[in-house]
Amino acid sequence: MPLTPSSTAGLIAGHAEVTFALRVTVRSEDAPRVAASLRDTIAAIADRPGTEVRVDGGDAVPPIPHQRRQPPLRIDPGARRVIDNGHEPVLTRLEYDLLLHLCRNPRLVHSRRRLLREVWRLDEPGNPRTVDVHIRRLRSKLGSAAALITTVRGVGYRLDRPELVHIDATD
Structure with a gap:
């Protein structure tokens, strides 16, 4: 009905x-x-x-x-842990750093080259499609929180709905 x-x-x-x-x-x-x-x-x-x-x-x-309710995605930078609705996905160093960077800078569009500079720390960025591969793997591990990462076609990526993310305070 x-x-x-x-x-x-x-x-x-x-x-x-x-x-x-x-x-x-x-x-x-x-x-x-x-x-x-x-x-x-x-x-x-x-x-x-x-x-x-x-x-x-x-x-x-x-x-x-x-x-x-607590936000469904919680990040503990001190322990380098991510909790997605009670589940702790196993992330590589770069996947974790990429997610934390997007969450700390929500609603901004991050170009692939900018992400290579700021997350990968490359002065001369290589192939910007590397970012696409890491975003795809990150999304596959995040489950429901994957929808927070939005693709801005032809530009890069943005984290939407930051109210659904909690970043623990670090000392």
Whole structure:
């Protein structure tokens, strides 16, 4: 059955309230887990400043307060570790350095030659397609976080959605 939103309050002081009615039939022992999973998924989609997500569970499942989730991609520069949704991909030195550079400089378009200078530390950059190979391998290891790295056709790469990345503080 398709899910269709219906606006219940209209525009009030720059905000709109949208109500979804979703009925899911599960075994009673699974209801709390399913409700929590649905709540977390909806909260992640609507995770914007000033957005409140409330889940009314009726009698079967009490409302669960919205909790701010940790970003799905966490980088610990001190330990040179990357955690992607609880999974730790095994990255080469250059893959790690490339990811950290993009994450520390989000929303900027980095040309291939610039990346060769700043990440590879090459004064005379060689073949700029080397960067493409490393980006492709990095994406294959990152899983869901791979979508954060955007290809800017004919130019280079950019990290989008930096709010989904947390870089641990270093000493």
